[in-house]
Amino acid sequence: GAGVSQSPRYKVAKRGQDVALRCDPISGHVSLFWYQQALGQGPEFLTYFQNEAQLDKSGLPSDRFFAERPEGSVSTLKIQRTQQEDSAVYLCASSLFTSSVGTEAFFGQGTRLTVV
Amino acid sequence: AQKVTQAQTEISVVEKEDVTLDCVYETRDTTYYLFWYKQPPSGELVFLIRRNSFDEQNEISGRYSWNFQKSTSSFNFTITASQVVDSAVYFCALKGNFNKFYFGSGTKLNVKP
Numbered sequence: 001g002a003g004v005s006q007s008p009r010y011k012v013a014k015r016g017q018d019v020a021l022r023c024d025p026i027s028g029h030v031s032l033f034w035y036q037q038a039l040g041q042g043p044e045f046l047t048y049f050q051n052e053a054q055l056d057k058s059g060l061p062s063d064r065f066f067a068e069r070p071e072g073s074v075s076t077l078k079i080q081r082t083q084q085e086d087s088a089v090y091l092c093a094s095s096l097f098t099s100s101v102g103t104e105a106f107f108g109q110g111t112r113l114t115v116v
Numbered sequence: 117a118q119k120v121t122q123a124q125t126e127i128s129v130v131e132k133e134d135v136t137l138d139c140v141y142e143t144r145d146t147t148y149y150l151f152w153y154k155q156p157p158s159g160e161l162v163f164l165i166r167r168n169s170f171d172e173q174n175e176i177s178g179r180y181s182w183n184f185q186k187s188t189s190s191f192n193f194t195i196t197a198s199q200v201v202d203s204a205v206y207f208c209a210l211k212g213n214f215n216k217f218y219f220g221s222g223t224k225l226n227v228k229p
Contacts, residue, residue: 003160031215042120042207042219043161056216089159104151105217107161 002026004108006092012114013082021077021111025094032075033105034067035091043091049075082115089113118143120210122220129198130228137193137223139208145169150184150191151209151217161207167191198227 005024013019025032031050035043036059045059051072060067064082069075079086089112093105119142129135141150148169153161165175167184175182179196195202205224209217 033216035217040221042122042209042221043217044219045216048216056214059216091161093161104163104166106163107153109159112159 004092004094004106006090006108006111008111009109010112010114012116015083015115016081018078018080019082019113021079021090021092021113023075023077023092023094023108025073025075025092026096026106027073029094029096029106030072031095031097031103031105032069033093033095034075034077035093036061037089037091037110039088046077046090079113082113084115087113087115118145118210118212118218120208120218120220122206122208122223124223125221126224126226128226128228131200132197134194134196135198135225135227137195137206137208137225139191139193139220141189141191141208141210143210143212145212148210148212151211152182152191152193153207153209153219155205155207155222157204164193195225198225200227200229203227 007022033048034046037043047067048056049069064080066078089110091110093107095103095105097103121140150167152164155161172184181194183192205222207222208220
């Protein structure tokens with residue numbers, strides 16, 4: 001597809017369950033970002049990849065959160081032992097360039113995670 | 117520290133009214149970029165505009181215009197003759213020396229017919 005694709009669009013998990021969220025970036029985009037958006041808030045940075053290298057994971061809230069991009073394209077965000085405070089929309093974004101801070105990012109529609 | 121403040125949580129206007137969305141930012145970086153994104157109910161963030169810290173010229177694109185004032189650390193967004201399709205949440209964002217966005221909390225715009 002032409003845009004960033006995320007799956008599933010909606011996920012309901014029981015507390016304590018592990019979840020995996022998938023992101024298919026725009027083909028050829030080098031940079032990939034994960035953001036967490038709580039209800040009524042702006043997106044908050046989780047982690048950033050340049051190709052397969054995870055260059056910044058400073059936003060991951062705990063060691064239950066893990067992200068990977070093994071072949072430099074598709075990325076997976078995994079949350080282990082989910083808790084209610086993990087409920088949020090998880091947004092993935094990709095951008096073409098690497099070092100240019102001026103490059104805009106293209107966002108997917110997000111995965112809405114609800115932990116019950 | 118990087119911070120973006122959008123003080124207006126929600127604005128309601130009647131179609132054809134002009135509306136300005138405020139954005140104030142904080143950064144110690146000398147080179148930075150400011151962005152506006154639109155988030156319709158479908159959820160994806162749609163890129164609207166980018167501005168670098170060295171370019172304070174105002175920009176107009178159709179019904180949209182942006183006013184960047186470095187002296188007041190503001191990057192305001194005006195929609196002229198608003199339309200119902202403009203209803204969405206609008207986010208202002210800042211990117212500094214590190215390749216990540218810092219978003220404000222968003223302003224929800226309701227345009228009523």
